[in-house]
């Protein structure tokens with residue numbers, strides 16, 4: 095958390111920021127002797143002392159002074175690693191039983207002192223006990239040999255998507271959103287996507303095999319590279335109900351049809367409004383000090399001040415996009431009241447009774463939380479202010495009335511417009527910044543200390559020493575009526591600094607579409623290419639608040655080994671995706687420039703792959719016929735591509751009805767949404783080098799298989815566990831080498847090309863009559879001239895083998911280990927014959 099805002103930095107600021115980070119590392123490494131600390135879990139190369147921090151938060155009273163020592167002592171220790179089982183995974187029960195029956199005992203025996211240590215245990219407050227706490231820090235998991243098997247398990251399951259490594263407190267906000275499977279949810283600041291993943295899990299939880307929930311999630315983030323991380327994270331979920339967008343949350347498009355259009359057209363949605371909004375805003379991130387100890391050196395009170403204005407704007411935009419009766423959760427991983435209670439108060443003030451703070455004290459009762467603060471002060475340049483009245487005029491551009499409990503004075507000053515979004519987005523506010531050292535004798539202003547009139551005790555503060563976590567702030571708000579209307583004449587300039595008047599709000603339910611500055615910046619060139627996400631996943635665990643490296647744009651998607659496949663010219667082109675500058679006056683921007691990739695345009699967004707409905711009947715019919723796809727599986731308007739040249743389509747994505755409705759609306763409103771990723775990769779162009787005798791040019795992707803599986807009637811085989819395992823272990827098996835000769839024969843009788851192999855129960859006679867349901871295990875294969883080859887990644891093979899071994903427990907001593915040697919690290923493909 096709190097790493098937000100980098101997207102708005104200028105190049106020079108980014109350079110300074112990088113340099114200062116590097117200096118922190120250099121300084122701190124030379125301060126310490128790594129050899130003596132290597133295996134010490136408490137070791138950190140950073141000093142965890144910061145006098146300004148103690149001074150500031152003691153005065154703010156975020157914890158009772160009697161508890162201060164305990165609070166900071168815990169804050170200075172490394173954070174225990176926590177993780178969550180994906181509740182919608184078909185393997186969630188297997189994983190849980192593996193944890194309970196194996197790891198709980200083995201880890202306790204191995205590392206528990208005298209056996210009493212609870213090495214790993216479920217977090218009782220998480221519904222269904224899907225979330226788990228370990229007593230080991232990330233460093234311990236990496237370094238401690240006895241934990242190796244557990245660490246490997248976490249890494250593998252995380253990669254597959256069966257579990258997500260995520261900080262415990264970061265799991266809390268989505269739980270208070272009360273999401274239902276038919277909800278439209280907006281995750282405004284979503285990257286790297288751990289909460290988006292949770293939201294998707296909830297939406298998918300009760301879906302039956304082959305059906306999709308009615309709801310959907312739009313995950314938005316300002317930062318393109320972080321968006322790519324999010325796409326990678328959520329790809330593990332295999333969902334057709336997700337759109338990823340790339341906007342400034344405070345300017346998120348309204349997508350509202352005008353009234354004439356509404357009358358003329360029979361459409362599903364007239365405006366993009368949401369049932370739930372998650373507003374996990376960029377913040378100073380001091381709640382993550384336990385996992386990001388370098389923050390101790392950098393921390394100063396100004397970090398929070400600098401983000402306050404942006405946080406209000408984002409929350410207000412979220413509220414304006416929320417349906418009446420809908421819920422919004424505002425959260426930060428900061429402990430600073432200026433980013434928390436002050437923001438909530440200002441939002442309530444602006445909404446004038448149309449929004450209420452919800453008392454959720456009876457929800458998740460096992461989660462220990464503390465009430466929000468009702469009183470706090472504002473610290474600026476050596477002075478504590480208890481009221482805005484005492485702030486000298488020359489400091490009023492940095493110290494805003496909205497920062498105070500009463501918010502008094504905000505009507506006199508256009509407070510939010512005084513905040514430079516560029517600065518606040520960066521977390522750098524020169525005016526508000528303070529030195530690290532506290533002033534020895536701070537001045538206190540004269541006025542009486544203010545107390546908020548709002549029921550801020552309904553906000554939740556989670557503190558580290560209550561349940562051995564990081565710190566978090568959460569407020570749950572409900573929109574009970576339309577937001578206050580803005581009189582026509584006060585619909586003020588909408589520029590980078592200010593979306594709305596300081597004391598009034600734009601409600602999309604009432605106000606016609608606004609022209610956001612972002613919409614106007616059509617010329618912004620950012621290459622966001624179709625699923626150009628590195629499968630060699632950077633560890634996105636707990637990335638909130640961390641500076642992220644760019645994700646490779648090279649497409650190493652879930653493709654079979656290219657060595658074995660014919661080179662597809664289109665693939666080559668897409669893999670070399672790089673921004674190509676096209677002169678502004680170019681007539682047809684989609685035209686190919688010799689040897690270079692065309693500049694993609696998605697509506698008004700240049701440099702972004704377009705989203706196009708795929709309607710090529712010839713291809714669709716060939717796919718339907720080849721796999722015998724049941725007519726009940728809806729194709730019409732559910733297929734999209736990211737290539738407007740439909741003759742060269744490489745991948746076809748499947749979208750749910752909810753996503754389709756949003757996409758259709760987006761076309762009608764002039765493509766206001768800048769879509770980075772949409773839907774589920776369902777089909778992928780594929781030919782074998784052995785000569786493309788395959789009648790269908792498209793294979794089914796591993797992500798799409800679970801959804802379409804119940805509707806496939808051709809090119810499908812049921813294998814006995816022995817043959818299924820044989821396939822997974824060897825990756826390619828000659829037809830005559832299968833244990834079950836009939837199976838080999840059936841494989842040989844398939845049409846050449848992609849096919850699906852389903853794991854049977856062991857009885858070779860009965861397997862054909864098995865019904866496909868949520869528990870069915872199936873893999874994509876390639877029927878070549880003489881053999882079957884699996885078309886899933888080595889990691890997936892390994893995971894499936896482990897599951898098989900646990901399920902069937904055949905006791906033959908086979909390790910089930912997959913030989914990765916003949917393959918590219920990630921991919922297994924149909925092998926040349």
Ligand SMILES: C[S@@+](CC[C@H](N)C(=O)[O-])C[C@H]1O[C@@H](n2cnc3c(N)ncnc32)[C@H](O)[C@@H]1O
Nearest residue numbers: 095096098099283286287288289316342343374
């Ligand atoms: C606290 S992190 C979000 C963590 C995320 N919700 C999760 O659980 O993985 C804040 C995010 O806000 C993004 N951000 C910063 N300024 C933004 C803005 N103006 N609009 C949208 N996103 C923004 C940052 O790129 C960052 O990814």
